[in-house]
Amino acid sequence: MSKPEITICLGSSCFARGNERNLQLIEEYLSSHHLVDEVDLRLGCSLCQGKCASGPNVTINGVTYGGVDPGMMLELLKNLFKEQQK
Numbered sequence: 001m002s003k004p005e006i007t008i009c010l011g012s013s014c015f016a017r018g019n020e021r022n023l024q025l026i027e028e029y030l031s032s033h034h035l036v037d038e039v040d041l042r043l044g045c046s047l048c049q050g051k052c053a054s055g056p057n058v059t060i061n062g063v064t065y066g067g068v069d070p071g072m073m074l075e076l077l078k079n080l081f082k083e084q085q086k
């Protein structure tokens with residue numbers, strides 16, 4: 001099975017509106033759950049996606065979520081890895 005793919009928008013709007021914190025959260029979550037090698041975390045190719053108004057945006061396996069606050073980010077991660085374990 002291929003690794004789940006998380007792309008976090010690091011354009012200045014998303015970054016300032018919450019993705020700086022979301023990125024920290026993802027990294028903390030992955031390392032505390034020993035999942036760092038289980039995810040394809042894409043940062044380099046994730047500059048502004050042209051959807052700033054709905055940001056901060058995070059894309060997981062091709063689905064883009066807008067307005068991602070830390071609580072939502074955690075839920076997305078939990079759901080993602082619950083799915084992977086099936």
Ligand code: FES
Nearest residue numbers: 011014049051052
């Ligand atoms: S900065 Fe994220 S969509 Fe523009």
